[in-house]
Amino acid sequence: MNAAETRALLLALNAALARGQRAAIATVVGVHGSAYRREGTRMLILDDGAQVCMLSGGCLEAEVVEVALEVIRSGVPSVTHYDLSEDATWGLGIGCGGSVDVRVERVDPANPVTAAWLLALERGELAALAVPLDxxxxxxxxxxxxxxxxxxxxxxxxxxxRAARERLGQREPRAVTLQADSGQAVFIDVCTPPPQLVLYGAGHDAMPLSAQAHALGYDVHVIDPRSAYLTAGRFPGATLHDLSPEQLGRFTPSARGHLVIMNHHLDRDRVCLHHALTSGAPYVGVLGPRSRAQTLLDELAAGGVTFSPGELERLRSPVGLRLGAEAPEEVALSILAELMAWRRGYDGSFLSGHAGRIHDAQTHAAAPDPLPGSQPGTAPGQHVSVSDAPDADPSLAATSSGH
Structure with a gap:
C-alpha cells in the first residue's frame, strides 16, 4: 500500500474508534499466481459493514466483509484462502488465475503491539509486524x-x-510470508517511510507532477527562490522551500529521495544539479533533452566541479518513460511511471508479450534484495511474494528515455 492509502485507512479507523465503533483490518498475507494486489495490502472493515481501501479490484471485498464482521463479533483472528481461478468448482470463479490468503483481525488499540504498529503506520516510520498465521x-x-x-x-x-530485522534492512522492504524451521508460517508486514520527491522548480509543469505524486503517497518538496510561485494553492500537500541557489545547503534530501530538476533556468539548474548529485539521494532526474543535462555537466566541469562514476550513475536524463507525453500532465505521468518502475525494479515495458510472470522484476540496485532463507511454496502461508522470488529475469535492464 502507498502512503495515501494508509492515510485514508488510519483516518477512518481513528474516526470510527472515536465514535465507539469496533473495526477489523484484513491483510493479504499470501498470493499464489495472479492477483490484483500483493502481500501487505490492507482493508478496514467497520462493525456496520463499511469498508475503506480494497484488497482486489472488487472481487473479494464482499466475502471479506462477511468474514470480518464475524471476527469483530468473536475477536478470533482468521486466515481465509480465496480461489480466484476461472474454473474453480467451489471457489469464487472470478477468473484472475490465482488465489490469495487474507488474514482478518479485530483492532484492539489497547494491545501494546497493535498500538506500536498503528503509531508506526501513522508516522510513516520503518517498522515490521510479525504475525504467526495460526x-x-x-x-x-x-x-x-x-x-x-x-x-x-x-x-x-x-x-x-531475525526475519523482521533482515527485512527492514533491505532498500525497499516488502511484506512477505516465511516458514520457520518448525514449519510454522509467519507473516512479516512492513511499514516504510513514504518515498520523497523533491522538485527543483515551481513552474507550471511542476504542479501536476506534485499533485500526482502526492496522490500516490509521496512526500513532496518543492524548492524555488520565487515566493510568489510557492503557494499551497499551486502545490497542495507539498512542503515548500523558498531557497535561492546559494541557500540549497539548508535542505538535505532523504535517503529515499527522488530529485527532479525542472527550473527551466540554466544557472539555477546547474547549481541544483550539483546539489542533487552530491546529496547521496539515489535518483536524480533532469527534465529536458540529453544535451541539456550534458551542458549542465560541462559547465560544472569548466568551473572545476566533477562527479564520480557512482554519482553519475544516479543521473536520469532524459527523465521519464518513453510514452509520447507532451502536455504537463502527461509528462508528470511519464516521470512518475519511471519512478515506480525504478523503485520496484521493473523495466517499464509492455506487459502484453512479456513471457515471464508480471511481478518478477529484480533489475537494478534499487530492487528489493531477496531475504536469505526465504522459499517460495504452494500451500497457504508458506510462500513469498513473486516479486521476492529468486528466478527473476536478470536480462531485463531499467532504462530511461524520452517521454
Missing amino acids: GSGSLFVGPAGETVGHLSPPALHAFAV
Missing part, C-alpha cells in the same frame, strides 16, 4: 531492532525477530 500473538519490531510483544516458543520468536 493466530498465536504478534510481534512489533522497530527501526533500531527494538521489539514489543513476544511469540512462543522462543525459537519462533527468535526466527521472527
Whole structure:
C-alpha cells in the first residue's frame, strides 16, 4: 500500500474508534499466481459493514466483509484462502488465475503491539509486524531492532525477530510470508517511510507532477527562490522551500529521495544539479533533452566541479518513460511511471508479450534484495511474494528515455 492509502485507512479507523465503533483490518498475507494486489495490502472493515481501501479490484471485498464482521463479533483472528481461478468448482470463479490468503483481525488499540504498529503506520516510520498465521500473538519490531510483544516458543520468536530485522534492512522492504524451521508460517508486514520527491522548480509543469505524486503517497518538496510561485494553492500537500541557489545547503534530501530538476533556468539548474548529485539521494532526474543535462555537466566541469562514476550513475536524463507525453500532465505521468518502475525494479515495458510472470522484476540496485532463507511454496502461508522470488529475469535492464 502507498502512503495515501494508509492515510485514508488510519483516518477512518481513528474516526470510527472515536465514535465507539469496533473495526477489523484484513491483510493479504499470501498470493499464489495472479492477483490484483500483493502481500501487505490492507482493508478496514467497520462493525456496520463499511469498508475503506480494497484488497482486489472488487472481487473479494464482499466475502471479506462477511468474514470480518464475524471476527469483530468473536475477536478470533482468521486466515481465509480465496480461489480466484476461472474454473474453480467451489471457489469464487472470478477468473484472475490465482488465489490469495487474507488474514482478518479485530483492532484492539489497547494491545501494546497493535498500538506500536498503528503509531508506526501513522508516522510513516520503518517498522515490521510479525504475525504467526495460526493466530498465536504478534510481534512489533522497530527501526533500531527494538521489539514489543513476544511469540512462543522462543525459537519462533527468535526466527521472527531475525526475519523482521533482515527485512527492514533491505532498500525497499516488502511484506512477505516465511516458514520457520518448525514449519510454522509467519507473516512479516512492513511499514516504510513514504518515498520523497523533491522538485527543483515551481513552474507550471511542476504542479501536476506534485499533485500526482502526492496522490500516490509521496512526500513532496518543492524548492524555488520565487515566493510568489510557492503557494499551497499551486502545490497542495507539498512542503515548500523558498531557497535561492546559494541557500540549497539548508535542505538535505532523504535517503529515499527522488530529485527532479525542472527550473527551466540554466544557472539555477546547474547549481541544483550539483546539489542533487552530491546529496547521496539515489535518483536524480533532469527534465529536458540529453544535451541539456550534458551542458549542465560541462559547465560544472569548466568551473572545476566533477562527479564520480557512482554519482553519475544516479543521473536520469532524459527523465521519464518513453510514452509520447507532451502536455504537463502527461509528462508528470511519464516521470512518475519511471519512478515506480525504478523503485520496484521493473523495466517499464509492455506487459502484453512479456513471457515471464508480471511481478518478477529484480533489475537494478534499487530492487528489493531477496531475504536469505526465504522459499517460495504452494500451500497457504508458506510462500513469498513473486516479486521476492529468486528466478527473476536478470536480462531485463531499467532504462530511461524520452517521454
